[in-house]
Amino acid sequence: xxxxxxxxxxxxxxxxxxxxxxxxxxxxxxxxxxxxxxxxxxxxxxxxxxxxxxxxxxxxxxxxxxxxxxxxxxxxxxxxxxxxxxxxxxxxxxxxxxxxxxxxxxxxxxxxxxxxxxxxxxxxxxxxxxxxxxxxxxxxxxxxxxxxxxxxxxxxxxxxxxxxxxxxxxxxxxxxxxxxxxxxxxxxxxxxxxxxxxxxxxxxxxxxxxxxxxxxxxxxxxxxxxxxxxxxxxxxxx
Amino acid sequence: xxxxxxxxxxxxxxxxxxxxxxxxxxxxxxxxxxxxxxxxxxxxxxxxxxxxxxxxxxxxxxxxxxxxxxxxxxxxxxxxxxxxxxxxxxxxxxxxxxxxxxxxxxxxxxx
Numbered sequence: 001x002x003x004x005x006x007x008x009x010x011x012x013x014x015x016x017x018x019x020x021x022x023x024x025x026x027x028x029x030x031x032x033x034x035x036x037x038x039x040x041x042x043x044x045x046x047x048x049x050x051x052x053x054x055x056x057x058x059x060x061x062x063x064x065x066x067x068x069x070x071x072x073x074x075x076x077x078x079x080x081x082x083x084x085x086x087x088x089x090x091x092x093x094x095x096x097x098x099x100x101x102x103x104x105x106x107x108x109x110x111x112x113x114x115x116x117x118x119x120x121x122x123x124x125x126x127x128x129x130x131x132x133x134x135x136x137x138x139x140x141x142x143x144x145x146x147x148x149x150x151x152x153x154x155x156x157x158x159x160x161x162x163x164x165x166x167x168x169x170x171x172x173x174x175x176x177x178x179x180x181x182x183x184x185x186x187x188x189x190x191x192x193x194x195x196x197x198x199x200x201x202x203x204x205x206x207x208x209x210x211x212x213x214x215x216x217x218x219x220x221x222x223x224x225x226x227x228x229x230x231x232x233x234x235x236x237x238x
Numbered sequence: 239x240x241x242x243x244x245x246x247x248x249x250x251x252x253x254x255x256x257x258x259x260x261x262x263x264x265x266x267x268x269x270x271x272x273x274x275x276x277x278x279x280x281x282x283x284x285x286x287x288x289x290x291x292x293x294x295x296x297x298x299x300x301x302x303x304x305x306x307x308x309x310x311x312x313x314x315x316x317x318x319x320x321x322x323x324x325x326x327x328x329x330x331x332x333x334x335x336x337x338x339x340x341x342x343x344x345x346x347x348x349x
Contacts, residue, residue, distance in 0.1 A: 024330055028333070038246065039243055039246075042243065042246050042247060042250060045247070045250060046250045046253070046254075049250050049251060049253070049254035050250065050253045050254045050257050051254075051257070052257050054285075055253060055257060058288070058292065059249075059250070059253050061292065063246060063249065069245070069248070069249045069252060072249055072252075072253065073249070073252050073253065073256055075288070076252075076253045076256045076257060077256050077260070078284060078288060079284065079288055080256065080257050080260050080261075081260065081277075081281060081284060082281050082284065083257070083260045083261045084260055084263060084264060084273055084277070084281075085273065085278070085281065086261070087260065087261055087262065087263050087264035087265050088264040088268075088273055090265065091264050091265045091268035092268065094265055095268055099266075102262070102265050102266060103262065105265070106258065106261045106262035106265050106266075107258060107261065107262075109261040109265075167337075167341075168337075168340060168341075168344070169337075171296075171312060171315070171336070171337065171340055172333055172336075172337055173296075174292070174293055174296040174297065174312070174316060175315075175316065175319045175332065175333045175336035175337065176329070176333055177289045177292050177293050177296075178289075178293055178316055178319050178320045178323060178332065178336070179319060179320075179323040179329040179330075179332035179333055180285070180289060180329065181285065181286055181289040181290060181293065182320055182323040182324050182332075183323075183327065184282075184285045184286045184289075185286060189283070190282070190283065190286045191286075193283040193286045193287045193290075194286035194287065194289070194290040195290070196287075197286070197287035197288070197290040197291040197294075198290035198291060198293060198294030199294065200291070201290070201291035201292070201294050201295050202294045202295050202298050202299060202304070205295045205299050205302075212291075212295075213291050213292065213295075216287070216290075216291035216294075217284075217287045217288045217291045218287075219287075220283060220286065220287025220288075220290060220291065221280050221283045221284060221287045224280075224282075224283030224286070224287065225276075225279060225280055225283065228279070
């Protein structure tokens with residue numbers, strides 16, 4: 001087996017344990033997208049067009065409540081902004097690749113694939129000059145997750161079509177968000193960000209076009225930054 | 239495909255373009271563009287802020303009106319799910335407990 005194939009398979013293998021955690025979410029997304037009112041074809045298309053779990057959950061929820069397109073796009077931007085950091089972080093390891101490779105790997109740059117790829121890149125022998133096949137490792141991890149995400153979404157859509165509306169499965173979206181927000185509340189600034197965002201969102205829930213959601217998120221981020229304070233302030237003591 | 243499906247399809251394509259542009263941005267523009275420090279600091283507040291802005295109205299405004307009572311089954315189930323997530327750090331368990339709590343409370347409490 002040549003080096004490219006070995007790296008590809010190593011990437012797939014590194015991604016496998018993560019897929020055990022990701023696949024249930026693909027299924028939940030499929031179920032919830034249908035209960036939010038998306039047609040099955042579009043719910044499935046979103047998994048390949050967007051390919052970003054949290055943005056898909058938020059997007060399906062907003063589509064279900066009839067939010068306008070621009071609000072959905074702004075929210076998608078805010079939710080996925082963290083990927084700027086991933087993009088910056090892997091860029092030095094991909095700079096020698098041609099544009100086609102860069103475009104393919106960028107499409108596969110999810111949270112989980114980033115975690116797996118950057119771990120490999122920063123290991124000994126991970127520099128592109130010593131191991132030019134590393135792009136295949138990234139590709140292997142990315143395609144493994146892509147395939148699992150499409151398949152689990154499809155299973156969720158098939159299951160979701162069988163579930164009666166009386167089960168109130170739309171509430172599982174809120175529960176998913178609750179379970180995801182708890183681990184992010186690690187200190188006072190993050191708790192302040194969460195509380196202020198939530199309170200503003202409740203107070204402005206009657207606003208048109210779901211603008212209250214965007215305002216709540218922005219207020220939360222600003223409050224988090226203010227409570228955290230400027231990092232320089234502590235250093236400037238005489 | 240009707241007009242609504244076309245509009246939804248365009249929104250989904252837009253979401254895809256936004257997401258892809260963010261992921262591709264610095265892979266292509268390396269060295270020409272830096273992430274400002276303020277944005278880097280702000281990023282860790284995005285998940286708690288966005289998620290809470292989605293969660294609070296779902297729990298506190300069932301049916302569109304503020305409901306801060308023990309009769310609010312969504313609030314009770316959501317708080318319980320939050321406690322389970324906090325103690326167990328298990329996302330799927332928290333969702334399961336929250337859904338079962340909602341079903342049980344809906345069946346037990348008069349609505």
